[in-house]
Amino acid sequence: MNFDLKTLDLAAAASEKCDLLVVLLPEGFKPGKDALSALAALALKNGDLVPKAGKHLQLYQAPAIAARRVVLVGQGDGSARATRQAVQAVAGALKAPQTKRAVLCFAAEPAAGAVSAAVQAVADASYVYTATKTKVEARSLGRCVLGVPGATAVRTDFDTGVALVAGVEFAREWGNRPANHATPTLLANAAKTLAKLPGIQCKIHGPAEVARLGMGAFLAVARGSEEPLRFIELRYNGAGKDQAPVVLVGKGITFDTGGISIKPAAEMDEMKFDMGGAASVLGTFRALAELQPAINVVGLVPACENMPDGRAVKPGDVVTSMSGQTVEILNTDAEGRLVLCDALTYAARFKPAAVVDIATLTGACVIALGGVRSGLFANNDALASALQQAGETAQDPCWRMPLDDDYADGLKSNFADMGNVAGRAGGSITAAKFLQKFVGELAWAHLDIAGTAWKGGAAKGATGRPVGLLVHYLLEQSRTLAAAKPATPRRTARARAA
Missing domain, CATH: 3.40.630.10 (Zn peptidases)
Incomplete structure (x- = not known):
């Protein structure tokens, strides 16, 4: 599958057209004034979502958000390990046949190794063995965009993840x-x-x-x-x-x-x-x-x-x-x-x-x-x-x-x-x-x-x-x-x- 790295804040992520938008929300998340931030802040405030790694809330065709499906996911302390746990928790959505293009957006600056961990977790979740099968659904997810506040700072981490x-x-x-x-x-x-x-x-x-x-x-x-x-x-x-x-x-x-x-x-x-x-x-x-x-x-x-x-x-x-x-x-x-x-x-x-x-x-x-x-x-x-x-x-x-x-x-x-x-x-x-x-x-x-x-x-x-x-x-x-x-x-x- 193909991975892209892109500079995205939550306001820009809301405009990304995709089948699935996964938003990683760490502990201490500070919302902006955009629609996606407001939605996440409201879910956290009402207790419908907690930022513990892997806890998540699924939404469908949310207002002012271009993605058909949105998953808000707790990222815990934001470490590489917590990030991997967060992505693994939404493996079912990533592997779903209707997910052709996904965007995985970090709501805050990623910690060391977190971007690489996210790339590997997405690939692991969507992997399908097909070599000796005749009737099987091939990997449906063809492209995943990693959105971060600053792409340049994590380019090496991203490249390492893709190579791995x-x-x-x-x-x-x-x-x-x-x-x-x-x-x-x-x-x-x-x-x-x-x-x-x-x-x-x-x-x-x-x-x-x-x-x-x-x-x-x-x-x-x-x-x-x-x-x-x-x-x-x-x-x-x-x-x-x-x-x-x-x-x-x-x-x-x-x-x-x-x-x-x-x-x-x-x-x-x-x-x-x-x-x-x-x-x-x-x-x-x-x-x-x-x-x-x-x-x-x-x-x-x-x-x-x-x-x-x-x-x-x-x-x-x-x-x-x-x-x-x-x-x-x-x-x-x-x-x-x-x-x-x-x-x-x-x-x-x-x-x-x-x-x-x-x-x-x-x-x-x-x-x-x-x-x-x-x-x-x-x-x-x-x-x-x-x-x-x-x-x-x-x-x-x-x-x-x-x-x-x-x-x-x-x-x-x-x-x-x-x-x-x-x-x-x-x-x-x-x-x-x-x-x-x-x-x-x-x-x-x-x-x-x-x-x-x-x-x-x-x-x-x-x-x-x-x-x-x-x-x-x-x-x-x-x-x-x-x-x-x-x-x-x-x-x-x-x-x-x-």
Whole structure:
């Protein structure tokens, strides 16, 4: 959908012709003398509306207002979080078939991040999956105007929101597609489309190249499927060649049966979402193409299926990873860490400033944190703090989990350098300890998004998380790099002449 940013006060908003006018009214709202202000002031005075975030009052063909429908919405303290709650409360009106053009007007100067939050909430409310449906109402809302008292002051915030919508929806689209419409090859083709955007390059490695690289753990997982694996390598070059990149590694299991250690049938269809980490990396690159920050980023996605045919890896098998370390496969359903460990080893060749892997890795993380926060594991405090702050800013939060060395004891094996599981206790932590064995001294973080990458039940579908967290982290890193860069000495007229 299309978003526009426009300078509008309430008097001007009343003249906007649209199907739906949403007016955000914060606590302490000071009405003007226009018709819309008078209407809002009267509703607040009589108690028909309270400015608490999400409380709203719907009106139809109100006098002196051009919009057919008007919704007055409380915006609470006006923060980004309260703004998102306010817009989410009117999602039904935004998604209604008769809403083709909407205007969302701030009655007061928006707080930091509020415009971006509003853009994302509108897009989330109106999103419709259509890729594999023949009879479905497509997204009816085609254009939304964001009206603010001063457009220039919030342009950057608006642009960030629009870019995040592009990235999140790219991730959601591929996360939602059935596994037969999102095979490793099709996922690689989606990555190739990103290379048509400014600043992005894409390279796809097939089974032969992966074998030459010695990625024995990745190859072992892919063995049981007729679908050939793909190793996707994306690059965004926004800074100088001497600038070390941030490497993002996304788990790309396009369908996970569990392999020989097969999963129960109930809800196995949701294992199409097991490439949520991969989708978030692709979505992040989609947003980077819009924002063009001054930073270098590498994206790595090991993509394959985990299937149980006659060639599939078996419990008790020992495989050799790209790092040379051997792994005893105790449970073939712990396959995500196997594809990730080889990708993490490959990441070291870029001499990265930091490595962040993103994976729907463990059910244990869902038990620990539910669907609210992603699990964060890191061997570097500064990196962990930066990711946590980015998550709070993006309203895409994570929670740091422990990485004590004692948790790795259960990974010991009598027949290999390590086993790939360590029992039920602390399962998300022992999975992270497994991955840590392949990063060496690199600054590394692991995001377990098993609880946040998708929703089940009636609201079943991909969320696009943690694209918001990753993009805000990269934007902040680009600002930090720019601030640290020494200023170019100003040349005198004599020097220029010389």
